[in-house]
Amino acid sequence: MDLNEHYLLAISGGVDSVCLGHLLHAAGxxxxxxxxxxxxxxxxxxxDELFVREMAKFWDVSLFINKANPEDFEIQGKSIQxxxxxxxxxxxxxxxxxxxxxxxxVAHHFEDQLETILLNLLRGTGIEGVYGMAEKRDYLIRxxxxxxxxxxxxxxxxxxxxxxxxxxxxxxxxxxxxxxxDVIPNILxxxxxxxxTLDDSFQRLKDTGKAFFHLFMTWKSEHITEEGEFQYLKVSxxxxxxxxxxxxxxxxxxxxxxxxDVVDIIGAISSGGSGKIFYAGKYMVNVDRDMVILGENxxxxxxxxxxxxxxxxxxxxxxxxxxxxxxxxxxxxNPENAMLDFDKLEFPLTIRNWELGDxxxxxxxxxxKKVSDLLIDLKVPIIKKKSVSVLCSKGEIVWVIGLRVSxxxxxxxxxxxxxxxxxx
Numbered sequence: 001m002d003l004n005e006h007y008l009l010a011i012s013g014g015v016d017s018v019c020l021g022h023l024l025h026a027a028g029x030x031x032x033x034x035x036x037x038x039x040x041x042x043x044x045x046x047x048d049e050l051f052v053r054e055m056a057k058f059w060d061v062s063l064f065i066n067k068a069n070p071e072d073f074e075i076q077g078k079s080i081q082x083x084x085x086x087x088x089x090x091x092x093x094x095x096x097x098x099x100x101x102x103x104x105x106v107a108h109h110f111e112d113q114l115e116t117i118l119l120n121l122l123r124g125t126g127i128e129g130v131y132g133m134a135e136k137r138d139y140l141i142r143x144x145x146x147x148x149x150x151x152x153x154x155x156x157x158x159x160x161x162x163x164x165x166x167x168x169x170x171x172x173x174x175x176x177x178x179x180x181x182d183v184i185p186n187i188l189x190x191x192x193x194x195x196x197t198l199d200d201s202f203q204r205l206k207d208t209g210k211a212f213f214h215l216f217m218t219w220k221s222e223h224i225t226e227e228g229e230f231q232y233l234k235v236s237x238x239x240x241x242x243x244x245x246x247x248x249x250x251x252x253x254x255x256x257x258x259x260x261d262v263v264d265i266i267g268a269i270s271s272g273g274s275g276k277i278f279y280a281g282k283y284m285v286n287v288d289r290d291m292v293i294l295g296e297n298x299x300x301x302x303x304x305x306x307x308x309x310x311x312x313x314x315x316x317x318x319x320x321x322x323x324x325x326x327x328x329x330x331x332x333x334n335p336e337n338a339m340l341d342f343d344k345l346e347f348p349l350t351i352r353n354w355e356l357g358d359x360x361x362x363x364x365x366x367x368x369k370k371v372s373d374l375l376i377d378l379k380v381p382i383i384k385k386k387s388v389s390v391l392c393s394k395g396e397i398v399w400v401i402g403l404r405v406s407x408x409x410x411x412x413x414x415x416x417x418x419x420x421x422x423x424x
């Protein structure tokens with residue numbers, strides 16, 4: 001910590017935060033106090049607040065007090081502990097932003113870290129679960145993580161310092177308390193050196209995790225490609241790949257997919273389940289023939305119109321530049337682009353999502369074909385079918401955008417002017 005900076009110390013009145021306050025004061029670190037009174041223990045909670053006020057006077061530092069309302073905890077699906085944590089950290093973030101503190105110092109120690117890691121493992125987690133709490137993350141600073149609870153209490157007793165005792169910590173109402181009061185003491189009875197050996201194990205696993213993520217990022221850069229709003233992974237990149245579930249999970253997790261989703265996706269790949277779709281919120285994954293494709297699950301768009309008067313020599317529209325070309329011009333054979341006979345078009349043109357039953361005459365053909373059949377013939381993945389749009393002139397399909405122009409609107413020897421859609 002920088003002696004020239006001013007910090008905020010989160011203080012409950014318990015042994016850990018009070019010890020940290022004494023250490024900061026002795027070291028000459030500039031700090032203010034922040035105490036959140038949840039009011040959950042009535043007079044005891046108020047006693048904690050009074051104690052903290054006395055500590056602020058003793059250290060001659062400024063103090064911020066926040067008090068919770070009973071209705072603050074009436075959030076369905078969240079425990080009181082989780083709500084209290086959210087309230088506390090939201091308030092800390094606000095204080096840091098408003099008063100420009102260098103950070104919030106919190107007094108988590110080694111056993112807090114151990115409890116956090118065990119809770120992560122019991123809830124179901126990957127290798128990051130053993131990382132626990134970082135010594136510094138964003139505005140939070142945890143300088144006491146290396147120290148054990150008995151070391152902190154010994155320091156306080158040796159220096160004849162006082163602190164408050166939270167009676168709720170003795171009750172196994174919360175899972176963390178159960179670990180603290182029953183599980184960890186029982187482990188220590190059978191394995192007296194457990195705290196030291198567990199710390200060593202977690203540090204080694206953390207280092208292994210760093211190695212894994214380095215390898216993952218290398219693999220991702222080599223095998224995940226992006227094209228527009230889609231990401232692609234070749235199925236062949238997973239063949240004989242050790243730990244393929246983890247690789248795919250860490251690719252997809254930021255898009256809302258859980259580990260169980262990834263197990264199902266890998267299962268579909270292994271069983272040859274081409275065409276299967278998996279959803280997670282606004283995202284979807286399509287297991288195609290030789291690709292795993294990730295994209296958004298919301299391709300609905302309002303019907304768009306294009307007036308003839310709005311077209312200049314170069315007008316930007318959607319993902320395309322639109323140009324008017326006079327004869328002669330160079331022919332663009334890229335199927336993603338379209339060159340249409342301007343005089344065959346009736347404005348306004350419209351762009352909409354394709355629909356079942358849509359028909360048109362594909363370029364080079366004489367008879368109508370269903371758009372759905374064209375998509376099958378072109379082997380368009382299901383996930384991309386949802387995003388296909390059509391350009392229409394007076395209700396007639398002119399172009400299945402990015403795929404095929406209509407024979408009825410192609411340019412020919414009699415064409416004087418072309419409307420050219422060129423993908424950027």
